[in-house]
Amino acid sequence: SQTIHQWPATLVQPVGSPLSLECTVEGTSNPNLYWYRQAAGRGLQLLFYSVGIGQISSEVPQNLSASRPQDRQFILSSKKLLLSDSGFYLCAWSRGLPNMPQHFGDGTRLSIL
Amino acid sequence: QKEVEQDPGPLSVPEGAIVSLNCTYSNSAFQYFMWYRQYSRKGPELLMYTYSSGNKEDGRFTAQVDKSSKYISLFIRDSQPSDSATYLCAISGSNFGNEKLTFGTGTRLTIIP
Numbered sequence: 001s002q003t004i005h006q007w008p009a010t011l012v013q014p015v016g017s018p019l020s021l022e023c024t025v026e027g028t029s030n031p032n033l034y035w036y037r038q039a040a041g042r043g044l045q046l047l048f049y050s051v052g053i054g055q056i057s058s059e060v061p062q063n064l065s066a067s068r069p070q071d072r073q074f075i076l077s078s079k080k081l082l083l084s085d086s087g088f089y090l091c092a093w094s095r096g097l098p099n100m101p102q103h104f105g106d107g108t109r110l111s112i113l
Numbered sequence: 114q115k116e117v118e119q120d121p122g123p124l125s126v127p128e129g130a131i132v133s134l135n136c137t138y139s140n141s142a143f144q145y146f147m148w149y150r151q152y153s154r155k156g157p158e159l160l161m162y163t164y165s166s167g168n169k170e171d172g173r174f175t176a177q178v179d180k181s182s183k184y185i186s187l188f189i190r191d192s193q194p195s196d197s198a199t200y201l202c203a204i205s206g207s208n209f210g211n212e213k214l215t216f217g218t219g220t221r222l223t224i225i226p
Contacts, residue, residue: 006156032212043218044157044201051212090156094212099145099164099205102214104156 002027006091006105014113019064019078021108023091026072031093033074034102035066038088050074051096086112114139119202119217127225132189136202136217139183143215144206146178148187151199151219161187164206192224 006023013019025031035047046059048066056066063082067075074091090107094100119136126132134148145164149157161176163169169176177186185204189196202217 044216046213049212092156098212101147101159101162101203103159104149106156107154109154 002093002103004091004093004103004105006108008108009106010109010111012111012113013081015083016080019076019081019085019110021076021089021091021110023074023076023105024072025093028072028093028095030071030096032096032100032102033068033072034092034094035074035076036090036092038090038107044090048076081112083112086110116140116143116215117202117204117217120220121218123221123223125223125225126192128192128194130192130224132187132192132196132222132224134187134189134200134202134220134222136185136204137183138185138204138215141180141183142206143183143204145204146176146185147203147205147214148174148176149201149203150196151201153198157201160200194224194226197223 003026032051034049036044037047038044048056048058050056050068053068064078088107088109091105092102094102117136117138148161150160151157163176166178166180173190175188199219199221201219203214205214
């Protein structure tokens with residue numbers, strides 16, 4: 001069966017510090033990978049998605065970037081965090097076919113001080 | 114007009130009641146429909162996935178799709194306190210970007226023992 005791991009679960013960072021959130025998927029090959037941010041009462045905002053190694057599509061211009069160095073690894077980064085980067089970050093995967101449901105990790109709650 | 118509209122609730126019902134959760138969408142090109150359940154501080158969990166009009170049943174859960182009205186529903190029978198969560202609808206299958214899902218903002222449900 002497929003599993004998705006996301007860490008850390010909680011992170012507190014000062015403004016201006018760098019960020020690296022990691023997500024890995026097991027039990028499948030060539031998945032599509034996604035990063036979302038979820039704000040209270042505002043639903044899921046798609047930040048980045050990837051259909052293959054090194055292929056990143058950005059949905060919202062912002063202070064964040066994503067990379068996919070390996071088939072089942074997806075990383076969300078920032079060089080300098082802003083207060084507005086606080087939120088609940090979710091990684092998800094789907095089979096590499098059109099219109100497949102996505103499966104989510106348990107998220108990282110990021111607080112910027 | 115948003116692509117997917119979902120009543121945010123909150124919705125409170127007594128244990129054992131039938132719950133009806135609903136979403137409407139605007140683009141008739143959408144063909145694939147999903148319901149997710151999200152517990153507090155956790156990632157969304159896929160409950161139902163369907164791509165045809167009509168009903169799909171899985172235990173106490175029934176997903177209903179009416180493409181002519183662009184209306185989807187999730188029914189929960191014999192509701193339990195463990196069903197207390199936020200429920201999100203998601204759709205896919207537009208003419209472009211079919212690797213992506215469009216999410217509703219979620220309905221917060223509480224089952225009262």
